[in-house]
Amino acid sequence: MKISNTYLQLGTAFSESINPLPVADPHLLLWNQSLADKLALSQGLPDNENALAQLFSGNDLLPEASPIACVYAGHQFGQFNPQLGDGRAHLLCEFVDDHQQRWDLQLKGSGPTRYSRRGDGRCALGPAIREYLMSEALHALGVPTTRCLAVVTTGETVYRDLPKPGAVVTRIASSHIRVGSFQYFAAKGDVVSLKTLTDYTIDRHFPTLKAAANPVLELLGAVMDKQITLIVEWMRIGFIHGVMNTDNTAISGETIDFGPCAMLGIYHPGTVYSSIDSGGRYAFGAQPSICRWNMARLAEALLPLIDEDPDKALAQAEALIADFSPRFEQAYQTMLGAKLGLDEIQQTDVALITELLEQMQEQQLDYTQTFHQLTRSLTEQQIATKLQDTLGDWYGQWRQHIGNDSKQQQAAQALMQQSNPVVIPRNHHVEAVLQTCELTNCSAPADALLKVLRSPYQMLAETADYQDLPTDNDRHYQTFCGT
Template structure:
């Protein structure tokens, strides 16, 4: 497990070299063995793993750093944020030659802590592990969790909570906010270094581009469109899409006040800190475009020395976002109802279904399972879905007119629509059990089902029920 320190070697302006704070009694609570094997990490004793991934001892080759970045938080720019409770241990190269960042979260104060204690409570660490692994299994681009280590210490978050450190694995921790940090300081040399680093790490095919900054912007936009389309496919609500939580790699990063959509409504918000609904389920594409515009602003000096010319080139890419996203979004929704090679009229069918789901307050995940059942068994719709009867007839007719075989439609729907998601009430239940008992049995059982979200296992039905109140009063919290 020999680490390199490529990002740390970029220079002092990019980060602070600082060791994690040692903890009192590190104990390994969760270890992601399949991920460890993929990364080529040879498992050692649980005690040694706990020592490494609590931050009490450096991994071989590691030079821990806290990364500098800025960010728009709910639309308001903060010129200096940075890793206030995280330490990037270094980069690991897997057996296929891919590079991955290993980062500890909840590992102590840095100069970016802004009066925070730099610690993490157990529950948010568990949420990051559970949700990131669920997203990975759902086929959504995401960072992942390697370990959760309990610290034997208490942290105060309105009340006393057990502390933990979670290890995150990401293809990098470059964010829109990283570029904003140097743009705010008019450090064009550092911006150029970031562009080179991002291309080398994530977009090597752009290495010979005549305009590397513009090519990078275009590539990142495409990655973000793919990411948001996946979020909407499975019903994921990030909850805090600030520019410092927008990864250049196109991976889902930071699982703070995230949640899953139950009853379909594009205005759904669960985050306790999103009082205006800025990051509602249906707003995520719009906010993504806004975030890409902020990235474009940082790159203008590198796109063209002539400010007006640079602005025109960047604006052209941002202007194309809406059209690109609409095509990706409609293609995704067509796949959810078994239609390949979508045609223009299918858009009306898709929109009508979503409007019916909203007006009848139908569960997002269950609706597509019910639709698939009408193809497989021809059985009548369950009572709560009877409002879809006319639409279903229209949909079936469309499939016939397009000569789409029933089996082909069913197979496409089965690959696109999960049978189980990390429903909010089950997530909260297992987190509470671990926090109260220190045992992970319930957590492990839930995660085992979430690892196969497109298959029906003997225990899948234990986690498919919807909450009694339809998540009407559900709230998520940042946990920092």
């Protein structure tokens, strides 16, 4: 394992050097062997659970690691906070895998730092397992995401609304640079550090842009494209992030921070589960426009580097941000078309898609199941008849769009099978697993759910156990920024 600490080397303005605070009694609860294998991590790590628990609780450190807490700022629910940062996380080190890809290895829940404010620097076990389950589910679904290598219980109690068992989660990300990282330096007027961070980001994530006429403007465009891809993917599977603050928007385009996230059941764009999102700012259907808003905040932060002339910088940034909506719309319609087996979207297809979404909303149909049933209906007459009853004329029109030819139908079904999961991490199942794991301190329920979630486009023998809808259709479901 080739370890380095390049973010530390950016200088003291970017982070605080600080070691994790040791925990009382670390035990390895979840270990992601397939991720360790994929990143060729195992060679550099101990092979026994106790030693891994010591390492991934922060009690032991890899010899070459120099842990830091990174500083950032961020708009939280629209309000700018100039000083945030890793208040309960330690970036242990970076490592480079066999494909020359650099990764961050970070602990979360590993103790207080300069940026903790009133927080205790710790993480409860439930949210740690949620981050592990949800990020693995997203990864298997094909959605860009940070991932978890381990969850270690600490043997300590953390106090939230109630006393909870504590945990440390190990996160692997292609970096932890956030929109808020740029905002921090921009708000301070520290253009030198802003430039250092920008050069570092281009070098690390978008090296080909170095040769561009205006690399900073190109960086903004590249980040925007990655974010569009990400949000379209969230919309495809019904993921509601829940707290799309600019400090939770990674430049890499990976999903980060699973605090109050949830999955959409019954289709409604206004769906919100987060207890603190009373205004619905981060509702399912608001995610595209919030993403655009976040990209505008990144553009603002980068203005001094886009052009020396502020008017010219603003004009160029505005032109790019104005392009967000058409770029998004195209990717979004293409994605929805694929969910309906249509590989090229015509104007009439757009109307068909919109009509289906309207019907799903009116009839309170489940998002995942509807698309799964539509997929199956191409080869199963019983399901086709049922859907004809539910969706009326729309169903026949859709079948006409696909065509009568058996080759066309096969191609459509293949496309739909790749676009429509048979199973998602439904909120009630995730909650049940978290509760049982918390009570029993045992990983078996999480392992069983993960087995199914790791093959989300395939019916395994156990898949049916996790496909059902909650009895109350999640009407009473709430998530918390559960730190």
